[in-house]
Amino acid sequence: MNMRIDGASCQIIPDDLYTSGEPSLNRLAAAAGDRFDVWQRQINRIILAKSADGFWSARNAVLSIPRQTGKTYDIGWIAIHRSARTPGMRIVWTAQHFSVIKDTFESLCAIVLRPEMSGLVDPDHGISLAAGKEEIRFRNGSRIFFRARERGALRGVKKIALLVIDEAQHLSDSAMASMLPTQNRAWNPQTIYMGTPPGPRDNGEAFTRLRDKARAGRTHSTLYVEFTADRDADPLDRQQWRKANPSYPAHTSDESIANLWENLTGDDFRREALGIWDEHALSQAIDRRQWEEATIDKRRPGGVMSFGIDMNPQRTRLTIGACMRYDDNTAHIELAEYRDTNQDGTMWAVNLIDKVWEQTAALVIDGQSPATALLPDLAQAGVTVTVTAATDMGRACGRLQDMLRDGTLTHLPEDGQQPLWQAAAKATTRPIGKNGLFGWNRPDDDTDISPLNAVTLALHGAMTTRRDPTQETETWF
Template sequence: MTLLSSERSAEQLPASRLPADDGRMYGWQEPPIQIAPPSVSTAGQEAIDLAAKAGLKLDPWQQHVLRVGMAEKADGSWAAFEVAVNVPRQNGKGGIIEARELWGLFVGGEELILHSAHEFKTAKNAFRRIERLIRGCPDLHKRVKQYRQTVGEEWIELHDGAMLRFIARSKGSGRGFSGHSNMLDEDMILGDAEMDALLPTMAAIEDPQIWYLGSAGIGAASVQLARLRRRALKAIEDGVPDPSLAYMEWSANPHVKECPKDCTAHDDPASDEAVLKSNPAVGYRLSLGKVANERATLSAEGYARERLGVGDYPSDEGDAWAVIGKDAWEALADGDSQPADPVAFAVDVTPERSNASICVAGHYGGGVHVEVVDNRPGTAWVPERLRELAERHGPRCVVIDPGSPAGALITDVTEALKVDPDEEVGEDEEPRLLVPIVQMKTRDVVQATGQFYDAVAAGRVSHLDQAPLSTALAGARKRELGEAWAWARRGVGVDITPLVGVTEARWGLFVEVEGPEEEVEPWAEFG
């Protein structure tokens, strides 16, 4: 077992954490928190060498992860059945995944490797990256029988039958696949249902291994990551290695309110040292200056989570699905559900403005279909996307809460939705819009939340079991407003915009809208 403590002095730190001869600063190449079972050798160097042959040059910290994660016992079996890597975004965890998968496919003799992510597009992008590496290396490419890429069917198969498959996680995905290794990307969104589907497939495999890779915990959705982290911290506290877990985490340990002014046990979140401690790619693929500049852009909470690796981890599984039960929500999933015209759209934005969602609601059967149309980083994309949707679907309204973070978009959305973008109107005139914009009041927000909650309880909501919406519901909390409540935005550790968006879109189906509604073409799939 290894523990690299943040309380060490600079003189005790490995040279890779100190300024280089040219004055450049490098991130910590070994993690502040690490445990690993005893081992006598490692296959990590084989993976590092193969990656280099395929044109993938790994940073020292990535090489360190592979050596630790692929450590072996005296009999040649894996020292760690489970390997977890917790590191902030954009540091290069994808390179670790690719190197491990290349080894398993071409050297390790693993008959089936399963790569999963919480969303299909993430898994698909991973397929494309490793396909390029293999195609670019003739010695590897000639061993490939086929690259299969259709909707939901991505895999690489060798002539000897070895296969690397890419899937999106769900409570059913992975069943029936007995993988020699499982690579679980984006593990901060990983719950019991997904683990129940994937982990038992490895029971009959000789010497299997499972890798978890992601960034800091985001609250209730990070059930499995929190469980792994608790095991690691307990092993460190007890001074006894976990017999099957290798855990490596790059994160800062910020000061708390109780810290004295001269506290040296915690990190100053505004310091460069906190950035270096939590971002091993600084000096290689990340610039210290650019990363530090994020402090001026992100909220304090967002910066701590996204850049310093300070996560929000549920203390136990009871923290998840605290408002609407998981079973109740999953029972309403309907893959055939689709909204009837006219629909209503709604927009919501996170408090730190790091993400935004556009959601839709429409009548379906005896209830209402709700769906996340788009959930993306930033907000600049929202107005133009709304115009595209308005022109295509002719909705009855677009709902925005002016008292929410989305309120700042009202002017830009209004401009984007003008029938004639070049039309000038008088000071007291309203522009002619493709679709009315309905601005909510506080009482509307409360009513919308209560109506959504009641509709779910009565089984009058249908959905497509989308990961962003399920994640938001898993982490949802109540915000008390007098004798009523709305969805809490702060302190939930998860992007709540998909939930707020569908709640307000559903409300928009029933609100009175000024002006006649035009006939529209039957509903078409979102593009």
């Protein structure tokens, strides 16, 4: 099938579109008195398309579409259609905030409780109104669960054939990692991500990475759709409103968008109403010129050493980063060890640190890292570990950038340090909290930034610890 989406500024369409269930969706909606705009039908046709072997052509659908376009209405109908047509279907609709998920639940209830839909849902027992456990239950055994991510309410939910992730601009890597396993045992699962461009204070690293990966052509089973105004658009230009919002002015009124302009900041309006992504979302975390200028052939002697340990999310790589701090408040970082855990396990790291602990000022592990699994073994070895919180990591990343800029940090050449150089070249940033702090972020699933995390943690330990193993302990009697 030849597919395209009218008006989309960017569209990445998967291969092998053999047949689609979109006509069936249209008939169901028409029976209830609803209809879709052309752009919605085109998106639905691709989301509901299957390949010749019967699997979803778009295993993932990623939609970057401004507010007040009707995307929730459209994807809501997809969820209802699939529930009605497939007995025993299990769907989860998740949003970051409870207020949003409650509004969506009420909107979909209003559809399925129409008289024309009476054969689908039992009006007496088909709706669960329990706070935090809202559900729509269909007569054929299908269920749509509505859950807010802020409440961590997906625990124990399994075999999810369709996962709808609303407010994807607030989707962190950790939240996504906790949700995707709900689909592990489902046959032919599908995930739909939809949201607006994340702002600098949004924890939107997962949504940003999905966008980057699709636009770079690194996937063949993802539908990516982006509606956006021009980057330099006049925010009050109605033609730009029309370009960004495919429902304007037919269904989204001039007054509705003008109201957003009155109540949002200029930058938020660009993201929320015009769909414009911040340029910094694609910027590199480490300045290439500053990184190269910090290269030295050999670290100078003296100083006090500290270490940081990190592990990638897949738990396949374990990294030890090292830092030497000098009396003049300069420092040197380098990759000490980088090993495959499938081959070498993890105890080697405990044994290595144990051997040098008496000469070590600090060992640091981030509290959110999989490397925290080493804490019991390190404690048994008599090693004291500094476990950082998110704000500590934010300050540590800022310190590394500042020291590179000021010329007070050095590191070794790329030869022998390739994993660290690759991480420094590819890492982006993610916001931590609302005070300007940030952490390193993976631009895609294939990039391992644990070497950069490890040396950053080592630098943090070196610059903040009060332990000095070079000083003899004075004994008082």
